[in-house]
Amino acid sequence: MSVGVRITSVLLVLVTALVQVSIVWRFDVGGAAPDLLILVVASIALLTGSVSGAAHGFLAGVALATFAALPLGSHALVGTLVGYTIGRVGEALVTDEHPVPPLVAGVFATFVMQMGRPLVEFLVNPALGRVGGVWSQAALVTLISSVLAVPTYVLVRRILVAANEFAPVVTRDGGEASA
Amino acid sequence: MRPTLPRPIRRRRPADSSRFAKGSRSVAAPTGGPVAPTAEYVGRRGRRVAGGARSSSGNVFPRRRPSAPVRRSAFAALIFASIALISATYRGGVVLHGAQLAVLDVVAPIERGMSRAWDPIAGAWNWSGRLLHATDENPRLKQDNEELRAALRLAQKDADEAVTLRREMNFDARYVFPDGYEHNKVHARVIVQATGAAQGTLTIDRGSDDGIRVDDTVMVTSGLIGRITEVTPSNAVVGLITDPQQQVGVKVSGSEASGVLQTTSTEGSPAMHIDGVKQSAKVEKGDIVVTGGFRPNGRLKSIYPEGVLVGEVTSFANPPAELEQTVQVKPYADFDRIDRVLVLVPDSRGGDAG
Numbered sequence: 001m002s003v004g005v006r007i008t009s010v011l012l013v014l015v016t017a018l019v020q021v022s023i024v025w026r027f028d029v030g031g032a033a034p035d036l037l038i039l040v041v042a043s044i045a046l047l048t049g050s051v052s053g054a055a056h057g058f059l060a061g062v063a064l065a066t067f068a069a070l071p072l073g074s075h076a077l078v079g080t081l082v083g084y085t086i087g088r089v090g091e092a093l094v095t096d097e098h099p100v101p102p103l104v105a106g107v108f109a110t111f112v113m114q115m116g117r118p119l120v121e122f123l124v125n126p127a128l129g130r131v132g133g134v135w136s137q138a139a140l141v142t143l144i145s146s147v148l149a150v151p152t153y154v155l156v157r158r159i160l161v162a163a164n165e166f167a168p169v170v171t172r173d174g175g176e177a178s179a
Numbered sequence: 180m181r182p183t184l185p186r187p188i189r190r191r192r193p194a195d196s197s198r199f200a201k202g203s204r205s206v207a208a209p210t211g212g213p214v215a216p217t218a219e220y221v222g223r224r225g226r227r228v229a230g231g232a233r234s235s236s237g238n239v240f241p242r243r244r245p246s247a248p249v250r251r252s253a254f255a256a257l258i259f260a261s262i263a264l265i266s267a268t269y270r271g272g273v274v275l276h277g278a279q280l281a282v283l284d285v286v287a288p289i290e291r292g293m294s295r296a297w298d299p300i301a302g303a304w305n306w307s308g309r310l311l312h313a314t315d316e317n318p319r320l321k322q323d324n325e326e327l328r329a330a331l332r333l334a335q336k337d338a339d340e341a342v343t344l345r346r347e348m349n350f351d352a353r354y355v356f357p358d359g360y361e362h363n364k365v366h367a368r369v370i371v372q373a374t375g376a377a378q379g380t381l382t383i384d385r386g387s388d389d390g391i392r393v394d395d396t397v398m399v400t401s402g403l404i405g406r407i408t409e410v411t412p413s414n415a416v417v418g419l420i421t422d423p424q425q426q427v428g429v430k431v432s433g434s435e436a437s438g439v440l441q442t443t444s445t446e447g448s449p450a451m452h453i454d455g456v457k458q459s460a461k462v463e464k465g466d467i468v469v470t471g472g473f474r475p476n477g478r479l480k481s482i483y484p485e486g487v488l489v490g491e492v493t494s495f496a497n498p499p500a501e502l503e504q505t506v507q508v509k510p511y512a513d514f515d516r517i518d519r520v521l522v523l524v525p526d527s528r529g530g531d532a533g
Contacts, residue, residue: 018286022293026301028308051245051253058257062264066282067290072275073265080257091244124269 006052008163009044012156013056016040017063025068032140035110037064039149041079042086042109043156046102050087057083074124078116082109099150106149107142114138343519346400356523357472357484360396363524365389369517370414379422381405383520386413394482396470396523402488402511403427403470404520415522420489421449421514428471428481429453429489431506436460437471440489440508449514451490453506458497460504466492468508484523 020037027033041060045053060083061076086105093101118134245253267275356364367389371382385391387410395407397417405425408418420427421442430437431453438455456462472485490510497504 018289018293022290023297023301026294026297026305028305030308049245051250054254054257058261061261066279067286069279069283071265072268072279073261073263076264077258077261080254080261084254084257120265124265 002164004163004166005048005160008160009048009052009056010059012040012159013037013044013060014063017060017067020064021067029144030140032137032144034144034148035113035141036148036152038079038082038109038113039106039145039152040156041083042105042149043102043153044160045083045086046090046093046105046153047157047160048087049091050084053083053085053087053090054080055083057081071121074117074120075113077120078113081116082112085112099153102153103146103149106152107146110145110149111138111142114141339518357486359526360484360523362526363390363528365391365522365524367415367520367522369520372517379419379425380408381417381419381517381520383415383417383522384413385522386411386415388412389522390524390528391415391522392524392528395525396483396487397520398487398523399512399517399520401513402490403483404512404514404517406482407522417520419514420451420510427483427489428473429468429508430471431456431460431462431492432467432469434461434463434466436462436466436504436506437473438503438506440468449510451508451510453508454503456495456504456506458502458504462492462495462504462506464492464494468492487523 016037020035024036025033037060041053041057044056048056057079058076059079061074061079062072064070065072065075086109089101089105115134115138244250264275365385367383367385369381370384381397381404383397391407391410393407393410396403397405397407403420405417405419405422407415409416418425420440423442425442427440428437429440436453436456437460438453440451441454443450443452453468468489468491470483470485470487470489471481472483473481488511490508490512492506493509494507495504
């Protein structure tokens, strides 16, 4: 993975976290808001692998908590788990052009984040953790994510492909590799 | 026989038909399907790009699997970092919180700007969502409203009844009942209040089984309303004093004035006057009128016990040419709203008081 892709993916996560906090959370879809950030993390993890996915998941969790003034750590922990898991699946896939993997990855990532974060907060501090209505909320957000998963993946992929072209990896023989 | 090995999933794709790579600028290279690693093409800005847009694995970014120790170490480090963040946050880490606030200070203007820019769109979206929700919610809210109104009416009725019962209890304790009527009082509920042609009667839910007999005096907490005219084991009919057929011997408390209470009109609040008050009797406005305990046609004992509140004098006229005064009386009882009554049963009869 080239430096351009690395920088772009990090910027993509940070910008998406800002957009999530400033814009997406303000859109009420049947009492819930889409989780665009975790879809971006899932897309990056699917495209770049487990270590990168875990790192981006961690970064996304820290960024979201910081931008929204939320308790640090719980988003990052679940994001790391989600990014790593999807990255492992991505490493095993031969092609990334089929729409099913991003769809499944997006649904999985959203559901795990929606269920995992309240669970972590509840385990850390039962007095502050909110578990009531988590099931219904998670189901609704996951449903919304299933619609957005593939478009998000396509967009992320295009951005990263473009970034890869701007800063390709230089090969030993003086040529440039695309990745 | 050769052992079968799991094959990687490969889909046949027509040349240059990659949906995902279509927007890529590096697609100037031969695309579609795996490209040999040795292939070369001139990419954007004239660069020589080895490997084309896609790797031999068929993916845009080749998945070079990191070694297991590297992968596990990185994963463990990130998990550890997350747990450390959680721990520090919930233990009130000042430095961490300060750093978080510092970053927030930097990004807050950006967040505010983005938020404001999207305000109209988000507002319109949420408004339309609420509108749809309101349309669905409206019938349910109407039904809820009806149910609540019904519950409120029941509660109001119960509250009124509680007030009435409390008043009756207080009344029983405070009111000085006529001699011989202190003990046997029957509380009854009005079940029929006749209006129109039959105006002047009430039907109550107590009867002879409760010790009630014809001619027993019936009152409300504010004063006399009539007497029992008919009785069955479980019900009784009350003839009201507003009925012109009814005649009640009354007297003005603290005065020698006495006479027969007559109803002048039953339109609206009943207008009553006392017939037969002597010119010499001294009457004042506001004097209290009570039952006299005598019959109008003589000095025989009345069916009404002496001293039951009836009303008060509202006006009086003393024309010189007449032998009698004209005394107007306003009854204490509100004949338009009688829900519960009190039947005075003589102590001498015994029976069960309600």
